[in-house]
Amino acid sequence: MSEKRNMIVNFGPSHPATHGVLRVILELDGETVVDAIPHMGHLHRGLEKLAEHKTYHQALPLTDRMDYTGALINNLGYSLAVEKLLDIEDAIPERATVLRVLLCELQRIAAHLLWFSTHALDIGAMTVFFYAFRDRETIHDILEQATGARLTPSFIRPGGVAADINDKFIEKARAFVKSFPALMDEYELLLNKNKIWLKRTQNIGMMSAEECKQYAVTGPVLRAAGIKWDLRKAQPYCDYDSYDFEIPTGTIGDVW
Amino acid sequence: MVQLSQILEGLKGSVEGAVLSSETFRGQDVIRVEASAIVDVMTYLRDNCSFDMLTDLTAVDYLGREKRFEMVYILYSFEHNRRLHVKATLADGEKIATIEGVWKAANWLEREVYDLLGIHFEGHSDLRRILLWDGYEGHPLRKDFPLKGIPQKTTYR
Amino acid sequence: MGIEQKLPPVLATNLEKVVGLCRANSIWPMTFGLACCALEMMVASSSDYDIARFGAEAFRPSPRQADMMIVAGTVTKKMAPMVERIYNQISDPKWVIAYGSCACSGGIFNTYGTVQGVDEIIPVDVYVPGCPPRPEALLAAIMKLQKKIKSEKFSDRPDLPKVAAG
Numbered sequence: 242m243s244e245k246r247n248m249i250v251n252f253g254p255s256h257p258a259t260h261g262v263l264r265v266i267l268e269l270d271g272e273t274v275v276d277a278i279p280h281m282g283h284l285h286r287g288l289e290k291l292a293e294h295k296t297y298h299q300a301l302p303l304t305d306r307m308d309y310t311g312a313l314i315n316n317l318g319y320s321l322a323v324e325k326l327l328d329i330e331d332a333i334p335e336r337a338t339v340l341r342v343l344l345c346e347l348q349r350i351a352a353h354l355l356w357f358s359t360h361a362l363d364i365g366a367m368t369v370f371f372y373a374f375r376d377r378e379t380i381h382d383i384l385e386q387a388t389g390a391r392l393t394p395s396f397i398r399p400g401g402v403a404a405d406i407n408d409k410f411i412e413k414a415r416a417f418v419k420s421f422p423a424l425m426d427e428y429e430l431l432l433n434k435n436k437i438w439l440k441r442t443q444n445i446g447m448m449s450a451e452e453c454k455q456y457a458v459t460g461p462v463l464r465a466a467g468i469k470w471d472l473r474k475a476q477p478y479c480d481y482d483s484y485d486f487e488i489p490t491g492t493i494g495d496v497w
Numbered sequence: 498m499v500q501l502s503q504i505l506e507g508l509k510g511s512v513e514g515a516v517l518s519s520e521t522f523r524g525q526d527v528i529r530v531e532a533s534a535i536v537d538v539m540t541y542l543r544d545n546c547s548f549d550m551l552t553d554l555t556a557v558d559y560l561g562r563e564k565r566f567e568m569v570y571i572l573y574s575f576e577h578n579r580r581l582h583v584k585a586t587l588a589d590g591e592k593i594a595t596i597e598g599v600w601k602a603a604n605w606l607e608r609e610v611y612d613l614l615g616i617h618f619e620g621h622s623d624l625r626r627i628l629l630w631d632g633y634e635g636h637p638l639r640k641d642f643p644l645k646g647i648p649q650k651t652t653y654r
Numbered sequence: 655m656g657i658e659q660k661l662p663p664v665l666a667t668n669l670e671k672v673v674g675l676c677r678a679n680s681i682w683p684m685t686f687g688l689a690c691c692a693l694e695m696m697v698a699s700s701s702d703y704d705i706a707r708f709g710a711e712a713f714r715p716s717p718r719q720a721d722m723m724i725v726a727g728t729v730t731k732k733m734a735p736m737v738e739r740i741y742n743q744i745s746d747p748k749w750v751i752a753y754g755s756c757a758c759s760g761g762i763f764n765t766y767g768t769v770q771g772v773d774e775i776i777p778v779d780v781y782v783p784g785c786p787p788r789p790e791a792l793l794a795a796i797m798k799l800q801k802k803i804k805s806e807k808f809s810d811r812p813d814l815p816k817v818a819a820g
């Protein structure tokens with residue numbers, strides 16, 4: 242019998258399951274991935290270098306395009322840093338701070354919907370994609386009402402926000418918030434009994450809390466591993482300490 | 498909550514001559530250390546001050562200074578909920594030891610610094626370019642690298 | 655295709671029209687999302703904008719099964735060789751839409767890492783400027799392209815052997 246050899250497969254950088262451009266050299270033993278060497282940087286556009294050549298305000302639009310699924314949140318991070326540097330944190334009007342939180346949280350839902358739907362799409366549950374994108378559009382409509390742009394608003398700026406919101410925004414946002422819990426139930430209905438989806442997420446890709454710390458992984462992955470940690474609670478910015486919310490945590494840190 | 502002074506004292510006691518100075522700017526604590534002692538300092542901070550996560554590792558190019566590069570390590574402690582910035586300066590061509598053995602997260606971050614600024618990390622297990630391709634000439638984040646880049650002889654494949 | 659060269663001219667022109675009509679209304683785009691603009695391309699294919707109305711909903715991840723490439727997003731220098739190779743892998747006839755300022759001209763990224771427009775490496779049929787352009791703009795571009803495909807003559811196609819005049 243010939244000696245057993247693993248197969249080397251090149252995956253990406255343009256592959257149906259890579260949203261965006263990532264290349265991975267995989268070593269396979271049958272269906273199991275033994276080793277994976279990622280090659281990244283296919284979207285290295287030189288943002289940092291470009292930002293060096295701009296003023297604080299000019300660099301703001303660049304932050305939109307860093308994580309384009311959550312442009313407003315990037316705007317906020319950048320603005321907070323600039324404000325801290327200039328020592329004008331106390332001069333930000335309260336209304337602006339509240340607006341920032343409002344817009345960012347809406348954007349957060351939209352970003353999560355995007356992640357959630359495409360992730361389900363990739364592992365074999367297509368229907369959710371259409372449902373989630375329908376509702377993502379609703380949010381983008383609302384955001385557009387306030388910021389004037391769908392994806393790259395550059396709306397939260399050092400010093401506050403670009404403009405005030407109008408009544409239409411409030412009306413739309415209220416309606417959305419009312420309807421969203423029912424929509425969440427809809428998504429759960431679509432996935433929670435989907436055998437394929439469950440098989441491909443439960444007990445897959447586990448990461449322990451210790452590993453998370455070693456690799457500096459935070460956010461949902463860290464919470465899934467059982468650590469109750471959220472930057473909005475641990476080191477609150479934008480008066481997040483005055484909002485009441487819970488940190489959901491998991492236990493074993495798998496995909497599900 | 499540990500105070501900066503406590504950390505400094507402990508550090509001075511256990512890693513001889515490593516700490517150069519310290520400061521607090523807009524509520525952020527910064528410790529400047531000797532580049533040669535970086536691994537000892539990091540190990541001490543991890544084991545004795547419970548800084549269990551390396552949030553970021555980067556470097557800045559201050560062109561014109563005698564020691565032009567400044568390494569910046571940002572640490573976070575879950576237990577104390579605090580951050581600490583550790584800085585060390587390097588001259589052009591000078592090497593610094595890798596801290597991959599302290600936090601695994603340093604692996605890619607050091608590769609990025611190597612790629613964009615051309616700082617060599619001694620003892621790194623896999624020091625390749627990460628964002629640009631092998632064979633790329635120059636290090637884009639150096640201040641004397643032109644924004645539009647320089648013509649390259651090789652392309653990525 | 656070849657048979658048009660053996661047909662009498664009247665038939666050939668009519669065949670041209672039929673083929674153009676078929677091609678125009680069943681464009682199979684290839685997903686080639688590179689950056690921010692890819693999100694808007696996805697939106698165009700989802701419920702609200704519904705690209706299926708134009709017969710272009712069959713997004714194919716493999717270049718061999720597609721006949722239109724939507725380059726959505728920034729083409730970096732590292733990615734450029736792949737863009738070119740994938741374009742070459744699409745079988746003729748093929749069309750390209752450059753979607754977004756970055757794909758058209760490099761957009762705001764005039765840096766060492768970015769190709770200043772995909773037309774530096776592959777031929778482009780329709781340009782859609784905007785950062786990002788709205789999904790409607792993609793639909794408009796597809797309609798434009800359909801118009802172009804419908805009016806294409808066999809003799810215009812660079813991929814077919816030229817029929818001797820007369």
Ligand code: SF4
Nearest residue numbers: 690727754755756785
């Ligand atoms: S044109 Fe704008 S939105 Fe599109 S990829 Fe370029 S930066 Fe992103």
